[in-house]
Amino acid sequence: MAGHEVATDALKVIEETDWSGLTHAYGAAGDTPAFLLQLLDEDPETQAEALGMLEMSVLHQGSLYDATAPAARFMAAVLPHPRTLAEHESYFPWDDRPRPLRAALIDFLAEVAESAAYDGDPDSDDDAAADSDADPDADEAYDDEADAIEACLAVRPTLFQAVVPFLDDDHPEVREAALGAVSHLLKAPELAEAVPAASRRLHSTLADTTRERRERAAAALTLGTWGQDTTAHLTDADPAVRVCAALADGAAGDPRATAVLLDALSRPAEADRWFPEPLPQFDGWFRFTLLRILLKRVESYEEAAPAALALIPLASDYTVDQDWGPLLAKAFPGGREPGSDLTPAQRDLLHALAENDACWGNIGNKYSWLRDAGLPQKREELRSLL
Incomplete structure (x- = not known):
């Protein structure tokens, strides 16, 4: 019954919106209502295709349009509908996760919130504003985009109220999606009063050891992004x-957090296996994030040296920007002075690199890191320093 009532509310969004006057990535948004209604189709494949079309049109590569906010309002209104429990794979071939449509819809709302918060940051608009000053057409497009962003920012409280009940959903995929969405939605200043209650819920999730690792880790990460204290979970x-508790900015000054990161990086391959499906907060292997945060927190390379020596066997030409390049920068701040002696820690690092064949292919990124560190760019010349 409740699901059908919500669907009725969603239909009001369809009926009260002048879709013919709105646009999306491919022009007029007159086709958007049909796709929105197909989200509640009896056929899961039709639902998946409809969501795929909406992702490509009203949220194309994270861009916002004047059709985005009303589409998001519709999706928020239908979340409790029973047909959003239908499980299917994404319309796109690169995402083959079978999961409830409800989780995918919440992910859509999370991306709307994330894009609005980013695009609504004045510092992110400098280039677009400069272009608009030089081109009247660009000026009009810039104004349209600004209006779309403003509309999506304004709808965040509505989206939050729709999503927050699903933090306690029976499906782990839905709970994870809801947590991701709430973490973005609570960046809205007008929702600041909701942060303490949401934080208590996440602390409760963390305390419940029967919950899955992924869910508890995501709770720790989200608390960290909200500036909440995660040190009790170190x-x-x-x-x-x-580790996820240690990654929080609030744990940066706690030696225990640094010790947790060092311990995890002593077994980097194991840390990479903790989350077979990467957490949405991170790109690439988990060890890359751990190293990036560790290098920000330690004063000297020597503190990170044990982690470095554990990481180098996994390094290659393709990972230089994420691992051994930053390690060289930390080990040789300002670059090595010609003729200067190597410290034992520096020598061990260079020896490990020189012995790793995978680091000496034909990819060119390593040369700038070596040059900036004041080191030879050829393997044999590097060996001659040892």
């Missing part, structure tokens, strides 16, 4: 949860 029984 001693959690699960090393993945400990």
Whole structure:
């Protein structure tokens, strides 16, 4: 019954919106209502295709249009509908996860919130504003985009109220999607009063050791992004949860957090396996994030040296920008002075690199890192320093 009532509310969004006057990535948004209604079709494949069309049109590569906010309002209104429980794979071949449509819809709302918060940042608009000053057509497009962003920012409280009940959904995929969306939606200043209650819910999730690792880790990460204290979880029984608690900015000054990161990086391949499906907060292997945060927090390379020596066997030409390049920068701040002696830690690092064949292919990115570190760019010349 409740699901049908919500669907009725969603239909009001369809009926009260002048879709013919709105646009999306491919022009007029007159086709958008049909796709929105197909989200509640009896056929899961039709639902998946409809969502795919909406992702390509009203949220194309994260861009916002004047059709985005009303589409998001419709999706928020239908979340409780029973047909959003239908499980299917994404319309796109690169995402073959079978999961409830409800989780995918919430992910859509999360991306709307994330894009609005980013695009609504004045510092992110400098280039577009400069272009608009030089081109009247660009000026009009810039104004349209600004209006679309403003509309999506304004709808965040509505989206939050729709999503927050699903933090306790029976489906882990839905709970994870809801957590991701809430983490973005609560960046809205007008929702600041909701942060304490949401934080209590996440602390409760963290305390519940029967919850899956992924869910507890995501809770720790979200609390960190909200500026909440996660240090109580630095001693959690699960090393993945400990690490996610240690990644919070609020834990930066705690030596225990640094120790947790160092411990995880002593077994980097194991840390990479903690989350077979990467957490949405991170790109690439998990070890890359751990190293990036560690290097920000330690004063000297020597503190990170044990982690470095564990990481180098996994390094290659293709990972230089994420691992051994930043390690060289930390080990040789300002670059090595010609003729200067190497410290034992520097020598061990260079020896490990020189012995790793995978680091010496034909990819050119390594040369700038070596040059900036004041080191030879050829393998044999590097060996001659040892």
